[in-house]
Amino acid sequence: MTTTRMTGYDRSMLRLMNDPRGRPLYATAARRRLAVAAHVALTVAIGSLMTYFYLAKAEPMWAVVAVAVLFLPWAVATGAINAATRGLLELRERALDERQSAERSRVLAVSHRVMTLLLAAAVAGLLIAGASGGDALTAYAAPLLVAVLVPHWLMPLWVAGLMAQDEPVEDEGLAGWPRPSVS
Amino acid sequence: MSEQVHNRLAMVRAERKVSRQSLAEAVGAHYQTIGYIERGQYNPSLDLALKIAKYFGLPVEALFSLEPFRPLTDEVYGRKQP
Numbered sequence: 667m668t669t670t671r672m673t674g675y676d677r678s679m680l681r682l683m684n685d686p687r688g689r690p691l692y693a694t695a696a697r698r699r700l701a702v703a704a705h706v707a708l709t710v711a712i713g714s715l716m717t718y719f720y721l722a723k724a725e726p727m728w729a730v731v732a733v734a735v736l737f738l739p740w741a742v743a744t745g746a747i748n749a750a751t752r753g754l755l756e757l758r759e760r761a762l763d764e765r766q767s768a769e770r771s772r773v774l775a776v777s778h779r780v781m782t783l784l785l786a787a788a789v790a791g792l793l794i795a796g797a798s799g800g801d802a803l804t805a806y807a808a809p810l811l812v813a814v815l816v817p818h819w820l821m822p823l824w825v826a827g828l829m830a831q832d833e834p835v836e837d838e839g840l841a842g843w844p845r846p847s848v849s
Numbered sequence: 850m851s852e853q854v855h856n857r858l859a860m861v862r863a864e865r866k867v868s869r870q871s872l873a874e875a876v877g878a879h880y881q882t883i884g885y886i887e888r889g890q891y892n893p894s895l896d897l898a899l900k901i902a903k904y905f906g907l908p909v910e911a912l913f914s915l916e917p918f919r920p921l922t923d924e925v926y927g928r929k930q931p
Contacts, residue, residue, distance in 0.1 A: 752879065752881065762879075763877065763878040763879045763882050763897075764878070764882075764893070764894050764896075764897060765878070765879070765881075765882040765885065765891050765893075766879060766882070831885070831890070833881065833884070834869070834881060834883075834884020834885065834887065834888060835884075
């Protein structure tokens with residue numbers, strides 16, 4: 667973490683991402699997995715509703731209302747995962763220390779591998795559907811593109827949430843002690 | 850590929866009554882990183898190890914070692930290893 671080059675924005679984001687008030691949401695591995703699962707489910711629900719809204723002949727307004735309602739818990743789940751990772755993906759590189767930078771690289775590498783498999787499965791599925799005849803290839807190409815674009819965007823967040831580790835045991839009793847000076 | 854690096858950081862930090870947060874701020878790291886180093890879940894870079902050693906005014910080998918540290922009482926009272 668190179669504090670000298672951090673801007674005011676970096677410092678405020680660093681404070682926000684390390685705010686301990688949300689800790690009950692992500693204190694244990696089970697809660698972090700639950701937050702990621704909820705985020706995936708909400709993303710699928712919102713994506714499905716938006717696809718339905720655009721594909722339906724009569725624009726159903728209830729779908730827009732449902733998306734607006736679901737967006738709030740989706741934002742809360744996003745915040746919980748970001749807080750669990752201490753802003754691993756939200757903070758700029760200069761606001762991370764060496765361990766966090768290495769962790770971010772690891773998360774992005776795992777996400778890349780998962781997305782490669784997902785894209786391969788999507789392409790294979792589309793080609794198989796196209797080979798079976800009809801206009802499946804053209805009909806499903808656009809929805810499928812959106813369906814893989816969203817996980818491509820959010821996969822690092824999900825992977826980071828699942829890879830986050832428990833907080834080291836606190837040593838609150840030492841918080842107020844003086845520190846030796848650096849020579 | 851990573852080798853286990855043993856450290857006495859938790860002991861020295863407790864002895865000097867320094868919080869993880871204070872140490873982390875002084876060496877430009879996140880307080881969780883200090884915790885992970887103490888738990889042996891993260892091996893610091895040479896740069897960070899030297900900064901931590903400098904903070905405590907100790908040689909780096911007093912804090913970090915490739916071999917397990919002998920118990921401090923053994924070192925102080927000179928008990929031979931069995």
